[in-house]
Amino acid sequence: MSKKATRDEIIAAADDLFYRQGFEKTSFADIAGVVNISRGNFYHHFKTKDEILDAVIEKRLADRQAMMEKWEIEGETPEDRIRSFIDILIVNGEKIKRYGCPIGTLTSELAKLNHAAQGEANKLFTVFRTWLKRQFEMLGREDDADELAMHLLARSQGAATLANAYQDDAFIARELESMYAWLSGCAAGANKRERAEM
Structure with missing residues (x-):
C-alpha cells in the first residue's frame, strides 16, 4: 500500500471512530487497530492526535463540499437544492x-474540551451556512438569506439531536414534512415579492 493510501486509510478510520466514540475517547491504538498497522508505522504518518483531528476536519470539509457540488448538479432549482440539505x-x-x-x-x-481546533471544526457549519445563504439568495430571498440559512441549520441540528435522544421515526418524519412546508413557504414568499415588484 502506498504512503498516501495508508495515510488516507488512517484518516478515514479516525473520522469514523471520532464520530462513533468521540475524539477524546479514541486512542492511537484504536485507529491503528482498525487500519491494521503498527504504532511505529502509524507515527510515521501522524505524530499527534491533534494532527489526525486536523486531517479529519479537512476531510469532512472536502466531503461536504463534494456533496454540495453534487446537489448543485442534481438540483434544478434552489428549492430542490435546499431540499437535498x-x-x-x-x-x-x-x-x-x-x-x-x-x-x-x-x-x-x-x-x-476548549480544544484549539474548535474554530476549524466550526467551519463545517460555516460551509453549510454559506452554501444555504447563496441558495436562499438565488431563491429571491436576498434580504433575509443568512437568517433563513441559520434558521434551517438550527432546525436540522435540533431535529438530529432529538432523533438521537428519542429514536422516534414518526417525529423525524413530521419534522421533515414541516421543514419542506417551511421551504415551500419561503419560495412562495419570494415569488410574491417578484410579482409585486413587476
Missing part, C-alpha cells in the same frame, strides 16, 4: 439516530 436527515437517518450529527457532535465535544 434537509434530506440529510433521511440519507444519514440511522447513523444520526445512533450517534447524532457528525458535525454537531464534534463541535460540541471540542467546545467542552
Whole structure:
C-alpha cells in the first residue's frame, strides 16, 4: 500500500471512530487497530492526535463540499437544492439516530474540551451556512438569506439531536414534512415579492 493510501486509510478510520466514540475517547491504538498497522508505522504518518483531528476536519470539509457540488448538479432549482440539505436527515437517518450529527457532535465535544481546533471544526457549519445563504439568495430571498440559512441549520441540528435522544421515526418524519412546508413557504414568499415588484 502506498504512503498516501495508508495515510488516507488512517484518516478515514479516525473520522469514523471520532464520530462513533468521540475524539477524546479514541486512542492511537484504536485507529491503528482498525487500519491494521503498527504504532511505529502509524507515527510515521501522524505524530499527534491533534494532527489526525486536523486531517479529519479537512476531510469532512472536502466531503461536504463534494456533496454540495453534487446537489448543485442534481438540483434544478434552489428549492430542490435546499431540499437535498434537509434530506440529510433521511440519507444519514440511522447513523444520526445512533450517534447524532457528525458535525454537531464534534463541535460540541471540542467546545467542552476548549480544544484549539474548535474554530476549524466550526467551519463545517460555516460551509453549510454559506452554501444555504447563496441558495436562499438565488431563491429571491436576498434580504433575509443568512437568517433563513441559520434558521434551517438550527432546525436540522435540533431535529438530529432529538432523533438521537428519542429514536422516534414518526417525529423525524413530521419534522421533515414541516421543514419542506417551511421551504415551500419561503419560495412562495419570494415569488410574491417578484410579482409585486413587476
